[in-house]
Amino acid sequence: MLPIQPPLIPTYFTNRSSQLSSQTKKISGSFFLSWEDALWHLLKIHKIKKNAVVLVPEFFCGDVTDNMNSHGLQHIHYNVDKYLQPNESDFINKLQKNNPAVVVIFHSIGITNPLLKNSKEWLEFLPKKTILIEDCVHKVVDPQAIKFATKNHYVIDSLRKVVPVQGSWVYSVHPIPKIPMKTNLLTAWYRLQVFFWWVLMELFLNIAYYTKSKVIQKYGNICAEFAMKKGYDVIGDQQLPACGIPGMAWMSNRLNIVKIYDLKRKQAQLYKNILQKTKKSKYFFYIPISEPDFSQLRGFPLGLELQYAEFFLRFVRENGLLLRFELNDSPWSKKQKIVYLPMGLHVRSDDIQWVCEVLNKFQSTFSTNLDK
């Protein structure tokens, strides 16, 4: 059984505080419990009014938009095509029509969003006071590589999705005021619950990672997935913003980013080389990824045509590959589905070969049955 979630293993870390680039640009970083907690804090410090509009892409987490609504925002989606490319003219139209207080631009699966490659086209339509959130939940961020587009531009990650650390960094051009002590006391129970589910998930992931028994691997990973979902259910529900858990910011500064980037680049290349042989599948479709983004991927994305998606998921899970439909509650996922093939320091080249064999087995098993 192979999970997509990274276990807490020493190889993710290094002794030194890690810096990828040699330059030392002045960037402010604040540490929160989650991406959503960071957003709730930004809403407060920017004094965002009730019913203000937040613009989010169609490929986005439905649970997060529900939480945005319960925090007084109204969400509006802008179009994203089948291959996760944002529709620039729809984005500009909605910027002009809705005067959003918050705009979210998401690097889906770690793939650089074209809107941020080409911000000149739409920046003139962005109201001066609007908070621009660069959503990096699928990336391991190198702070020195950030390019800020406005003074209200914030880059926010969500470490637990990509590395074995719980918490979210917010990077900005100016320092962010700290969460008051009273708020920290009021969110203590919430923080404890989030921490509990994360520890439980990591415990099961580690048991599954280190054991040689297939049965323990299977049940360890299933329990880890259960704990992960419980944690997701709790995160973001709290009205007050919560700070990060002590020690997690320190751990995140010791992540071996160079090694993570390097291995992910090789793993994405390997997936691409093997999967190229089955490029014309009627069950799957491939999301275009440029080579510089290989090192940033959360997992290797595999698009699934809607009519075959349920059969596919059941088949791969029965065969020990613990994939799930990602962002399944987004408007985008009503038309097609997506899974992320495992990547990270806990995944070996042999595992990738095996994952691709499972995909091939699916194609050969179902090529006749599914079309009847």
Ligand SMILES: Cc1ncc(COP(=O)(O)O)c(C=O)c1O
């Ligand atoms: C695209 C996207 N952005 C933001 C978030 C929120 O991240 P967090 O769970 O750290 O609040 C999620 C959560 O799944 C997400 O999928």
